[in-house]
Amino acid sequence: MDPITYKLPHTPQGIQKPGEPVKHISSPAVTGSSVLGIKYKDGLMFAADCLGSYGSMLKFKNQHRLHAIGKSTVLAFSGDVSDFQYMQETLDELMNSERNWEDDQSLGTKSIYSYIHAIMYQRRSKVDPLWNSYVVGGIEKGKPFMGYVDLYGTTYEADSLATGFGKHLAQPLMRKALEDKEGDLTEEEARDVLLRSLRVLFYRDTRSLNLYQIAKVTGEGVTISDPTHLDSEWEFGRNIRGYGF
Amino acid sequence: MGLKPGEVSTGTTILAGKFKDCIIIGADSRTSMGTYIANRVTDKLTHVVDSIYCCRSGSAADTQAIAAIVKYELDVYATSHNERPTVKVAAKIFKRYLYENKSRLTAGIIVAGWDHQDGFSVYNLPVGGSIHEMNLALGGSGSLFIYGFCEEMYSPEMNREDGLKFIRTALKLAMSSDASSGGMIRTAIIDENGVQRDDVLGSDVKTY
Amino acid sequence: MTSVGTGYDISSSTYSTEGRIYQVEYATQAANSFGTSIGMKVNNGVILGSVSRKISKLLKPASNKCISHVDKHIGIATTGWTADAREILNIARREAENYRSSYKIPPPTTQVVQRLGFYIHAHTLYSSVRPFGVNSIIGGKDDNGYHLHMIEPSGEHWGYRGCVVGKGQKEVKTELERIDLDNIDPTLAVNRMVKMLLKAHRDSEKEEPYHMEISWVTEETNGYHERVPQNIIDDAINQFENEGHEGEGEGADEAQETMEVE
Numbered sequence: 001m002d003p004i005t006y007k008l009p010h011t012p013q014g015i016q017k018p019g020e021p022v023k024h025i026s027s028p029a030v031t032g033s034s035v036l037g038i039k040y041k042d043g044l045m046f047a048a049d050c051l052g053s054y055g056s057m058l059k060f061k062n063q064h065r066l067h068a069i070g071k072s073t074v075l076a077f078s079g080d081v082s083d084f085q086y087m088q089e090t091l092d093e094l095m096n097s098e099r100n101w102e103d104d105q106s107l108g109t110k111s112i113y114s115y116i117h118a119i120m121y122q123r124r125s126k127v128d129p130l131w132n133s134y135v136v137g138g139i140e141k142g143k144p145f146m147g148y149v150d151l152y153g154t155t156y157e158a159d160s161l162a163t164g165f166g167k168h169l170a171q172p173l174m175r176k177a178l179e180d181k182e183g184d185l186t187e188e189e190a191r192d193v194l195l196r197s198l199r200v201l202f203y204r205d206t207r208s209l210n211l212y213q214i215a216k217v218t219g220e221g222v223t224i225s226d227p228t229h230l231d232s233e234w235e236f237g238r239n240i241r242g243y244g245f
Numbered sequence: 246m247g248l249k250p251g252e253v254s255t256g257t258t259i260l261a262g263k264f265k266d267c268i269i270i271g272a273d274s275r276t277s278m279g280t281y282i283a284n285r286v287t288d289k290l291t292h293v294v295d296s297i298y299c300c301r302s303g304s305a306a307d308t309q310a311i312a313a314i315v316k317y318e319l320d321v322y323a324t325s326h327n328e329r330p331t332v333k334v335a336a337k338i339f340k341r342y343l344y345e346n347k348s349r350l351t352a353g354i355i356v357a358g359w360d361h362q363d364g365f366s367v368y369n370l371p372v373g374g375s376i377h378e379m380n381l382a383l384g385g386s387g388s389l390f391i392y393g394f395c396e397e398m399y400s401p402e403m404n405r406e407d408g409l410k411f412i413r414t415a416l417k418l419a420m421s422s423d424a425s426s427g428g429m430i431r432t433a434i435i436d437e438n439g440v441q442r443d444d445v446l447g448s449d450v451k452t453y
Numbered sequence: 454m455t456s457v458g459t460g461y462d463i464s465s466s467t468y469s470t471e472g473r474i475y476q477v478e479y480a481t482q483a484a485n486s487f488g489t490s491i492g493m494k495v496n497n498g499v500i501l502g503s504v505s506r507k508i509s510k511l512l513k514p515a516s517n518k519c520i521s522h523v524d525k526h527i528g529i530a531t532t533g534w535t536a537d538a539r540e541i542l543n544i545a546r547r548e549a550e551n552y553r554s555s556y557k558i559p560p561p562t563t564q565v566v567q568r569l570g571f572y573i574h575a576h577t578l579y580s581s582v583r584p585f586g587v588n589s590i591i592g593g594k595d596d597n598g599y600h601l602h603m604i605e606p607s608g609e610h611w612g613y614r615g616c617v618v619g620k621g622q623k624e625v626k627t628e629l630e631r632i633d634l635d636n637i638d639p640t641l642a643v644n645r646m647v648k649m650l651l652k653a654h655r656d657s658e659k660e661e662p663y664h665m666e667i668s669w670v671t672e673e674t675n676g677y678h679e680r681v682p683q684n685i686i687d688d689a690i691n692q693f694e695n696e697g698h699e700g701e702g703e704g705a706d707e708a709q710e711t712m713e714v715e
Contacts, residue, residue, distance in 0.1 A: 054371060093550060100521065
């Protein structure tokens with residue numbers, strides 16, 4: 001379910017009394033909606049719109065939600081932007097201290113994924129979760145990998161992944177596309193299904209925007225597109241009058 | 246989250262924009278406790294250090310305290326680095342306090358100004374403690390009423406006069422629709438030479 | 454050293470009657486008796502280099518490093534006791550990381566140097582600790598451009614355009630002063646540095662096998678601290694071997710006591 005609409009049980013904010021357990025209260029402020037990820041022939045492709053909502057307000061319309069971690073991993077987030085920025089700082093510090101070893105090794109996608117999971121699970125266990133759902137994907141030792149983590153510490157892996165509304169609206173489209181091609185999509189087919197999914201999300205998710213980014217991870221590395229306008233179809237609405245009687 | 250009973254809030258409309266050769270920040274002057282106006286001549290444009298200002302919205306107590314702490318920290322930064330702090334560093338220190346204390350604070354702050362390194366910058370730090378660099382940042386309860394106007398009329402190419410007119414019109418519109426915004430229009434024009442502050446008296450603000 | 458044996462040289466917390474701190478001087482001697490390190494701040498880049506005698510033929514190739522990353526854009530070259538150097542490196546990294554978490558921006562080189570200098574100096578104040586037997590050359594890039602600094606075992610640190618420590622100090626210093634550091638390009642500077650290091654090694658260690666490391670921060674590395682590609686180093690080594698030892702010792706007598714300070 002959408003992490004934004006599901007709140008953890010918490011006590012209302014009050015003054016901390018001595019000896020009482022520490023209380024945390026947080027709810028997302030600036031949030032991103034669905035992100036999508038799918039495997040294809042040459043690697044993985046991700047998509048997300050560029051919106052940072054503030055409640056029901058479409059406040060930040062140039063919010064990048066797909067980020068490269070290292071040379072062959074993409075981190076896509078939905079949920080709270082400030083918590084994501086914290087995660088990004090944490091991962092940057094991790095990648096930095098790994099680089100210091102100079103042992104010709106770098107953290108692979110799976111290691112980054114399990115590190116993110118460790119942080120997410122630790123924070124939910126402190127009842128102070130990071131309010132995000134992540135899709136982490138990349139190529140490690142020539143093989144594509146993609147996993148999901150959310151604020152409860154839930155994880156799963158699949159050939160196509162989505163967060164938030166995308167779980168309901170985009171996942172069926174992506175699964176069908178994979179099924180039709182027996183899991184072997186071309187770059188064009190992958191891009192096509194992601195754009196179709198984004199379009200449906202734009203039609204049916206109130207917290208969405210027709211400005212999006214696509215990220216690709218291939219053997220060559222990570223490329224993230226500039227924010228691009230998403231076209232949409234409204235022609236069929238032209239002659240609709242009344243509502244059925 | 247949210248204000249505690251009896252807490253003083255800056256209600257507020259705040260605004261900061263990048264223009265051709267300057268930055269202009271603006272705010273109304275109303276501070277309220279519920280429906281009572283606790284201060285009708287508030288200055289929400291707070292000097293931080295050098296040519297860096299912040300616009301405060303949310304709890305008056307929280308934002309005053311944070312502005313004071315950050316000002317102190319930037320003074321320490323300036324002496325220890327032998328160098329004036331950048332707007333970016335100022336914004337990131339604000340962000341650190343907002344993020345690390347998000348459960349205790351009600352504070353939305355815009356940090357804007359000029360520095361030697363990056364020139365003009367505007368950062369928006371909404372409640373929650375995320376950071377967003379932008380050309381035009383709006384904040385506070387009154388900003389909701391003027392997004393349409395601002396998105397339509399703003400251009401970073403505007404000169405100083407047009408920019409000031411734009412900021413004042415935006416604030417006037419917000420103040421005329423938002424009960425928590427009102428009073429005077431305060432503005433500050435920031436460029437590499439310094440800061441020029443101007444006020445429009447409440448009696449001269451034409452509301453609809 | 455007339456005060457040696459009078460008891461004033463066993464602790465760095467007490468001056469000798471002549472106003473010297475022998476433990477710090479001994480540490481400096483120790484730091485200067487292993488290999489040679491050079492730092493060069495050049496046109497659009499800063500370069501660190503180090504040469505030392507190979508400890509053992511049995512050592513694994515990548516072990517016993519004397520150049521390391523402090524942060525993405527800062528590197529450090531150390532000469533002296535390796536175990537002490539490791540501690541210095543750890544502190545440098547800790548301070549860089551600390552700076553990041555306070556200000557959320559990459560640490561300026563000078564800030565890391567100042568904090569590290571403070572730490573090293575603190576080890577010259579107490580009888581319960583031993584001063585570090587290490588010279589550190591730190592190079593990096595930040596918003597104010599490229600920086601090169603050297604910290605001595607006393608904790609003293611200066612900004613340099615070119616600096617050298619270790620066995621070949623004297624000769625290299627004269628040669629460094631002849632280079633137009635402000636205008637030389639990084640690749641050419643690496644070439645010169647390799648030759649200076651090799652010469653320093655040959656002068657003190659003859660034909661002993663050596664261990665050389667060169668790193669840089671330049672426009673080409675996008676401001677990152679990286680190791681210089683081996684082929685650039687090998688080219689310089691080959692040139693050196695073919696050229697022979699021309700101009701050996703030339704001008705060494707005119708070596709000036711002080712380097713230009715930034």
